[in-house]
Amino acid sequence: MAEALHELSVPEAGALLRSGDLTSLELTRHALDRVARLDPALHAFILVTEETALERAAAADRELRDGLDRGPMHGIPYALKDIFDAEGVPTTNASRLCAGEVARADSTVERRLRAGGAVGLGKLTTFEFAVGGPSFDLPFPPARNPWSEDHVPSGSSSGSGAAVAAGLVRVTVGSDTSGSTRGPAFHCGAVGLKPTYGLVSGHGAHTLSHTLDHFGPLTWTVADAAAALRVIAGHDAADARTTEGRIPDYLGELDHGVAGLRVAHAPDWYAADPLTLPDITTGIRRALGVLDGLGAQVEEVTLPPYDLFNACGRLVFAAEAFATHENQLRNRPRLFGRYTYQRVMPGAGVTAADLLRAHHVRRSLRRRLDESVFDRYDVLVTVCGQSTAARWSDFPEDWPPPGLANDMRTIPFSVTGHPALSLPIGFAADGLPIGLQIVGRAFDEATVFRVAAALEAELGQRHRRPPEPPTTEMGS
Template sequence: MSETDAMSGTDATGPGDLAELTVAQAGALLRSGEITSVQLAEHALGLIEAHDAALNSFVLVTRDQALERARQADRELRGGLDRGPLHGIPYALKDIFDAEGLPTTNQSWLTVSDVAAGDSAVEERLRAGGGVLLGKLATYEFAMGGPSPDLPFPPARNPWNTEHIPSGSSSGAGVAVAAGFLRVAFGSDTAGSMRGPAFHCGTVGLKPTYGLVSGHGATPLSPTMDHFGPLGWTVADTAAALQAVAGPDPRDPRTRDAPAPDYLGGLTGDVKGLRVAYSSAWYAHDPETLPEITEGIERALAHLEGLGAIVEECKLPAYELFNACGRIVMAAEGFATHERNLREEPRKFGRITYQKLLPGAGVGAADLLRAMELRRRLIEALDQRVFADHDVLVTACGQTTAARFDAFPLDWPPPRLANDMQTIPFALTGHPAMSLPLGFAGNGLPIGVQLVGPRFGEAGLFRAGTALEAEFGRRGTRPALTTGAPDDRHATA
């Protein structure tokens, strides 16, 4: 397939195609009896079987279990039991989340055979909400490494052009949603691991407020920066997915002891009076930023203002402060999390993961304390300079389109990669942040924008995102997929 053909995309056929039904559309048809959950699951499984050989988004497909859960959902819905917005809807989990009886491989030889004794909090809530688990999704090793060839499963590939990476580490989630296998998937974000795949694959990716979604039963990387949440094909799909998993969990002390608000009630696209901040200093004058991305952000701001939002420029602390601080915290915590295996079984790590984790050994207590103090001041600066007077901050998510696989280094650290993300600041501060597609660059690959809100301000992000999606979303366009014979790159259960 030529590069042009691979990126040309196809127009979706509309609601008649089961893959193109939104969560709300599918839910309405499930409740009316016009379709069944079994039909949705079988259709999704058929797409995965036909096309995932070229994309590697799944590492495990739970076909039999999925169909049984779909049959149960159909029985319950026919009987009048409604468990919520994802009842009967297929989804999948990044392979760092435990699901009872299934392996949690973390894409690592160290844990490739580990079988979960119970459900993670995310899976527990999705199961209780009647969702239909289709399987486990590709990730970078321990949500940290890269698209490395020395791991148990091949790396996921960008569906818009398989010669390009989908970004990571929630790579399989971004690919599966963009390809139309799923409406929603669930991943983690420690420095941009959901927003990166969303940006590079043209989906919506939400890093919720720190502590909004429980991390119980999810493999940790950097406990004070780990976030857990959804990727979706639309803003409304993503809001429905967050509704299903958000809320307190006594097993995770990071969670807030308060119920999640209604995220679905405000998806009207009305942004009149919404206070929107932006600061072009982070991206507009950086030569690494594609002009198309800067222009896209400017169009988004103009559109919001035209709809009645109040758009104002603000002054942010230097991006480099956030980046350096976040890298120190993540390095120290990542090394501490994996120290035992790094010392006892270093050769079982993938090459890139080992090289990325090991520098954390050199972060001393004084370094970490200084970073934590800087982190406090940066959080304070955002709260006072931006979110005291604004509902949403609009900024860049990534600076370029997805890199080619052959441009990705086998050793770390690399020269500056031409797909640098600007996501780590809000993983460091804990503010909610969402990657939203804005269309495509001249090379046919997706570009987008990042929306950031005050803590627990996800509803404002959905409000602004709905308005922008209506103008720029191109939700009717899908990547052209290759049909290939199934192989043994992932298991079927």
């Protein structure tokens, strides 16, 4: 086969699996070999489940030969951020507090992927409890950015971003509370989707902030994300946050183009900010030109102040994250990593009145965004992050790192629950990836994917991978 197996998209690999020109065992062994060879330097995986992966790949091959087709992920390898339960496998949350814990049942995400015939390779590195930061005081080393050993992959789905960018696996599932999927996708040059709140079940995934947590795919291409979402989305009786409704054929709608779509552009959050890298502003402008050239109608809009979204989201996050971890914070505080403790403990000072006011503001912001943007436009295009990946040296002993607190512009759509996708659009002058953010109406991921696919075809540079790391570990 002329193209390396890890460069096949999910639809491409799926077509070969169904024709008999490729087997899931071949695809899985290729992925496991890359993990064994490259991951000692990247630390993207916490655990590799090689034996189980090969068994499931063999089962997928038998089913396909027998004419049983379980859907777009059948026979395709994937990996999970290590906050999702998989029966019989440890869920570490990258924390000492979870030492020795083995999941008794599958999370809904894992169950649906298995039911769809997909092949799990293992668990991916995360910031502790999907919060904290790139820490060296945890049981597992932090993941590395494949584009440069001097830079972090962002977080908290750090292992997902690193694994996808390095070609260890094309499909991962992470969590996104304020940008934890979109951030690593942005800084590693991958595609990261935060679906509409309630589209993907969080049952069996560790809770951080109950009303801000979203769960979705981080992948190499838009088509990969569309395939994965088709499998994991949908109502779940075990998670009251999920909603009823038909799940579209996201893959089938990717090639519908953008002609006639109305695209809102919101430069007020970034264009005049001196913290925004000029390469990012230029890249977004170029992307908007592509959409205009393809027949979309692009118009500038003004959004509510970013700082209002940020303050609202941070207050809700602080209160809910503290509530989630309160018992352990009071009884076993020294087992937390330093960053995690420093980020979660301030929630102890949030009052009930504070939280009620924050939720009132949240409802108002959601309504204002719908009225000012989504009542008139199909998607919103804006900034995702303001700079390329931070250096390890930017992170001191204590949180927050100076100058990094406002790098990402992702929390507004966690606050409102709208679907938001981080799409790579090229590289900055320093050689590191840059991207933009595409936001859609609630439960209209199909249109977000359509716009992203159109841009990816022109700007995505999906042929370009980071240099393979040496087989020895990168320095810490």
